[in-house]
Amino acid sequence: MGSLLTEVGGFRKRRARLRIALVYPNTYKVGMASLGFHTVYSLLNSYEDVACERLFLGMKTTIESGSPLSAFDVVGFSLQYELDFINMVSILDACGVERLRRDRAKPMVIAGGPCCVNPLPLTRIVDLFVVGDIEPVADRLVDGLLSGARPAEIASPNGLFCSELMNPTKAAKAMDMDSIPAPTNQPHPTTSGFRPALGSTFMVEISRGCNVRCRFCMYSHCSHPKRERSLLRIREIVEEGLTVTGLAKVSLIGALVTDHSQIKEILAYLVEKGVSVSLPSIRTDEVDDEMLELIGQLGIRTITVAPEGSPHIRSILKKDLGEEGLRYVTDSAFEHGVRKLRLYFITGVPGETSEDLEYIADLCLELSKRYGGRGAVTASVNPLVPKPHAPTQFLPMADPRTIEGNYRFLRKALGPRVDLKLQSIKESIIQTYLALGREKTGGVLLQASGAGLGLAAWRRIAESEGDPLSRVFRGATATPWDLIDSGLPQTYLQRQHREMIAARNATAAPSGNH
Numbered sequence: 313m314g315s316l317l318t319e320v321g322g323f324r325k326r327r328a329r330l331r332i333a334l335v336y337p338n339t340y341k342v343g344m345a346s347l348g349f350h351t352v353y354s355l356l357n358s359y360e361d362v363a364c365e366r367l368f369l370g371m372k373t374t375i376e377s378g379s380p381l382s383a384f385d386v387v388g389f390s391l392q393y394e395l396d397f398i399n400m401v402s403i404l405d406a407c408g409v410e411r412l413r414r415d416r417a418k419p420m421v422i423a424g425g426p427c428c429v430n431p432l433p434l435t436r437i438v439d440l441f442v443v444g445d446i447e448p449v450a451d452r453l454v455d456g457l458l459s460g461a462r463p464a465e466i467a468s469p470n471g472l473f474c475s476e477l478m479n480p481t482k483a484a485k486a487m488d489m490d491s492i493p494a495p496t497n498q499p500h501p502t503t504s505g506f507r508p509a510l511g512s513t514f515m516v517e518i519s520r521g522c523n524v525r526c527r528f529c530m531y532s533h534c535s536h537p538k539r540e541r542s543l544l545r546i547r548e549i550v551e552e553g554l555t556v557t558g559l560a561k562v563s564l565i566g567a568l569v570t571d572h573s574q575i576k577e578i579l580a581y582l583v584e585k586g587v588s589v590s591l592p593s594i595r596t597d598e599v600d601d602e603m604l605e606l607i608g609q610l611g612i613r614t615i616t617v618a619p620e621g622s623p624h625i626r627s628i629l630k631k632d633l634g635e636e637g638l639r640y641v642t643d644s645a646f647e648h649g650v651r652k653l654r655l656y657f658i659t660g661v662p663g664e665t666s667e668d669l670e671y672i673a674d675l676c677l678e679l680s681k682r683y684g685g686r687g688a689v690t691a692s693v694n695p696l697v698p699k700p701h702a703p704t705q706f707l708p709m710a711d712p713r714t715i716e717g718n719y720r721f722l723r724k725a726l727g728p729r730v731d732l733k734l735q736s737i738k739e740s741i742i743q744t745y746l747a748l749g750r751e752k753t754g755g756v757l758l759q760a761s762g763a764g765l766g767l768a769a770w771r772r773i774a775e776s777e778g779d780p781l782s783r784v785f786r787g788a789t790a791t792p793w794d795l796i797d798s799g800l801p802q803t804y805l806q807r808q809h810r811e812m813i814a815a816r817n818a819t820a821a822p823s824g825n826h
């Protein structure tokens with residue numbers, strides 16, 4: 313696959329004392345749409361003595377020099393989704409790198425990314441984890457690697473967790489977004505068929521963290537508090553990035569970009585610049601007429617909104633979203649040229665009733681009718697995946713039969729009028745199992761990876777390893793991942809959990825109020 317690919321941009325450093333292969337355990341198209349991956353690639357290459365090259369799922373050698381992973385001093389994995397743990401094992405196998413850290417002399421395996429806030433299922437494989445932001449720990453990490461230090465010597469209570477030591481670690485946070493480097497030399501493909509998931513676009517991170525802290529959102533609880541890049545710095549990055557890459561499209565990246573205190577100024581600048589723009593999910597309560605006008609001027613054709621569910625479900629998940637604001641914003645967006653609306657929902661929340669499901673169906677049908685019928689509205693429905701360090705970590709996942717029933721209801725109710733995307737139940741169960749995993753889970757992962765994603769195989773192996781898959785349906789009673797400190801006190805998570813249970817027990821909102 314790698315030999316067919318041609319790119320512009322990136323780094324090709326011939327001589328360096330330290331060679332790092334940065335691996336995205338998914339396809340090139342998916343990985344190249346990850347700004348986090350570009351950030352780490354660029355940051356590591358900014359060190360004179362380091363050459364960092366990329367490898368994706370399905371490739372046997374790196375893009376930059378065509379080297380096998382065994383030729384590198386370090387292999388670094390970017391872990392954005394728990395299911396990519398399976399691909400991580402497959403890549404090590406396919407590239408001839410010993411899976412188990414106890415049997416491996418070289419290369420050192422390091423992992424970073426959002427999933428590292430629970431490193432437990434990977435401690436048999438990974439030597440060292442970057443927990444939280446990489447920027448505050450990059451100097452220590454690179455200096456340690458250059459000096460030939462062992463993982464245990466590089467470990468730090470601030471952001472560097474070592475599997476051998478199991479050292480309690482606080483997630484590192486880069487507090488000043490203006491002082492950290494941004495990747496302006498983002499490589500992109502020139503070969504058709506390799507276009508990243510977001511298209512060929514220059515990505516700029518405008519904020520980290522999100523103060524809304526919906527109760528299911530691991531990211532917001534681990535990247536607290538919210539931090540912003542200033543308009544001035546964003547402009548500098550965009551100017552340099554567009555010049556260096558030659559791209560003509562900008563993607564604003566952040567957990568909640570409409571929450572940025574200077575979002576209107578940022579959008580106005582991009583209008584003035586005449587580039588096309590893509591926005592991630594918007595929070596309708598924050599969007600006013602002026603912002604809608606700017607969205608229209610930018611030629612944005614698709615907007616994404618995540619109502620998650622009925623007002624009852626939103627009160628359980630602490631997703632504040634006004635009913636009137638939702639319709640006002642989507643109506644106005646379509647008046648300003650938007651042609652497609654993507655909606656995200658969660659099902660299987662404990663306390664969910666038939667009225668909550670009817671709400672999803674009614675809302676989708678109403679909006680589809682409002683905005684021109686088939687093709688105008690896409691509804692993505694995902695089972696609730698309880699995650700570590702979020703208040704939902706204590707919740708059981710819904711029984712697969714319940715979710716199947718919910719899917720059947722929605723398929724029938726929506727028919728062909730709404731484009732319905734239903735997340736695989738099987739994958740969601742394995743994702744929850746890995747997200748709330750412990751050390752024993754690593755043994756299951758190592759055996760089951762070769763067996764693919766067959767649920768029966770996972771169930772059998774999990775049972776034999778003494779960490780049954782069924783634990784995801786019972787809810788967590790212990791939270792062993794607390795050796796990672798996300799930055800929020802346990803008392804906060806426990807209070808949120810109590811409030812979530814109280815909201816679950818409250819009367820479900822009557823249907824038909826929309």
Ligand code: SF4
Pocket residue numbers: 522523524525526529531532567568
């Ligand atoms: S608004 Fe989005 S990013 Fe913020 S807490 Fe909720 S789900 Fe997470």
